[in-house]
Structures are given as structure tokens and as C-alpha cells.
Amino acid sequence: MKALFTLGLLLCFDQANALPDDRPVPGGIAVVEIPLNSTAQFEGDPVLTTSANGRQLAIVGISLKAIPGAATLTTSTGPVQFNIVSKNYLTESLTIPDQDKVTPPARDYPRIQRERSEMNSVFTSFSRTNVNMDFALPVMGRTSSSFGKRRILNGLAKNPHSGMDIAAPQGTPVSAPTSGRVAATGNYFFNGNTVLLDHGQGLITLYCHLSQIGVKAGDLVNKGDILGAVGQTGRVTGPHLHWSVSLNNNRVDPALLLMPNQE
Numbered sequence: 444m445k446a447l448f449t450l451g452l453l454l455c456f457d458q459a460n461a462l463p464d465d466r467p468v469p470g471g472i473a474v475v476e477i478p479l480n481s482t483a484q485f486e487g488d489p490v491l492t493t494s495a496n497g498r499q500l501a502i503v504g505i506s507l508k509a510i511p512g513a514a515t516l517t518t519s520t521g522p523v524q525f526n527i528v529s530k531n532y533l534t535e536s537l538t539i540p541d542q543d544k545v546t547p548p549a550r551d552y553p554r555i556q557r558e559r560s561e562m563n564s565v566f567t568s569f570s571r572t573n574v575n576m577d578f579a580l581p582v583m584g585r586t587s588s589s590f591g592k593r594r595i596l597n598g599l600a601k602n603p604h605s606g607m608d609i610a611a612p613q614g615t616p617v618s619a620p621t622s623g624r625v626a627a628t629g630n631y632f633f634n635g636n637t638v639l640l641d642h643g644q645g646l647i648t649l650y651c652h653l654s655q656i657g658v659k660a661g662d663l664v665n666k667g668d669i670l671g672a673v674g675q676t677g678r679v680t681g682p683h684l685h686w687s688v689s690l691n692n693n694r695v696d697p698a699l700l701l702m703p704n705q706e
């Protein structure tokens with residue numbers, strides 16, 4: 444019985460301590476050791492912290508717009524420095540059949556603004572809970588566009604790609620990569636049918652262009668629970684899942700959470 448209990452405890456610890464890859468680049472994640480029992484902030488936003496092997500670690504999301512060089516984490520026990528190194532992202536040109544989704548008509552501006560602030564309020568939310576960073580792919584399929592690519596849409600330079608695109612047939616189930624709470628759902632101008640999950644401590648994930656939404660705000664989900672189905676709603680060239688991961692209000696490369704280190 445005691446052995447079983449110990450095993451259970453060890454398994455729990457393993458899972459709780461799954462860590463993302465340490466890639467301190469623009470659009471990446473820095474795993475930074477901070478003094479024990481301290482909290483951390485980066486550029487004014489609270490940062491996810493976790494413990495592993497008796498060490499306290501800050502899991503810092505870095506903006507794609509970050510300038511490489513020295514960066515400072517503000518902790519409750521003083522500043523901690525880390526270094527952001529440069530990374531070059533490729534450029535891709537896409538043709539969107541619906542020109543209004545590239546250059547929206549003025550009548551859609553209020554809707555776009557409203558949806559942006561709704562999503563921003565989720566991205567900036569922060570609940571002090573334990574976070575399970577042991578992620579699985581939300582849908583099986585081919586990565587059709589990776590995170591961070593500079594984008595030319597119908598000949599116009601647009602924001603870089605803020606997530607990972609996974610191509611899969613319309614109707615393919617999309618599942619939660621780890622446990623969390625449904626923070627919002629909606630039919631958004633650019634993102635189409637969308638689900639936002641809150642995994643705690645500012646780790647938020649976003650699922651876009653769904654054909655159907657199978658959850659509602661406030662639902663608790665476990666890893667593998669169905670959120671909806673792949674579709675082509677919003678600004679798309681075909682059916683796929685757009686999946687974004689946000690840490691301390693910075694969108695980061697989802698691939699960094701897929702092969703976590705176990706400490």
C-alpha cells in the first residue's frame with residue numbers, strides 16, 4: 444500500500460514537473476531559475492512558476508517582437524537576468540479567397556475590436572493554480588504552417604503567424620492538450636469558431652476555425668476531452684486547426700510544449 448502510494452506520488456510529481464523546452468528566442472520560452480518561494484513578473488505581466496528537483500523555475504513567454512539581448516525578470520526577491528537570443532523565421536505568402544478577411548470593411552471594425560478585447564482579457568488572466576504542462580497534440584494531422592512565419596496575405600505584409608496550423612479533414616475531433624477550464628468560446632471575425640482554454644497561471648491556449656464547438660465557457664476539461672471539430676470558419680485557405688499557446692500574454696511556439704523535459 445505504502446509502495447503504491449509512493450508510486451502515485453512520483454507519477455504525480457513527474458506529470459506536474461513536465462517542462463517546456465528552454466528556447467529563449469523571440470516567440471520562444473525561457474526556463475529561468477528563480478529564488479525559492481518567489482513569484483515573478485516579466486514586462487509587467489505575472490509569470491508561471493513551478494518547482495522541479497527542489498528548484499523554483501519561471502516559465503517565461505517571450506514576444507515575437509522581443510529584441511535579442513539581456514532581459515530582466517522581476518521576482519519578489521529581486522531581479523533575475525536572462526538572455527534572449529535571435530531567431531530567424533521564414534516568410535510565407537498566402538492567397539485568401541475572401542478579401543474582406545484581409546482588408547476588413549469599416550463596418551466590421553467594432554466587431555473586430557470587441558473580439559480582440561474579449562480574447563485579450565483571457566490572455567491577461569492569471570489564476571494561481573498548479574499547471575499541467577504535459578501537452579499532447581490537439582489534433583492528428585500535418586503541420587501546414589509553423590509558428591512565427593512572416594506573412595504576406597494577398598500581397599500585403601501582415602502580423603507574423605501566432606500559432607501552429609494543423610491540416611486535417613473537416614470534422615476531425617479537436618481535443619484538449621492538457622487539463623484546463625474553458626475561458627471563452629465565440630464566432631470571431633478572423634478566427635471563426637473559437638475555443639479559449641485557461642490552464643492556470645497565464646498559460647492559455649486557443650483553437651480556431653472550428654466547424655463545431657462542443658464546450659461552453661466555464662466547463663472543466665481533462666487532457667483528451669473533445670473541444671470541437673476541425674473546420675474552415677474565419678480567415679482560412681482550407682480546413683485546419685489554428686492552435687495558439689500564450690504565456691504571460693505572449694504568443695509562443697506550441698511545439699515547445701509538445702516534447703517536454705521530465706525533471
Ligand code: ZN
Nearest residue numbers: 606607608685
Ligand atoms: Zn494559423
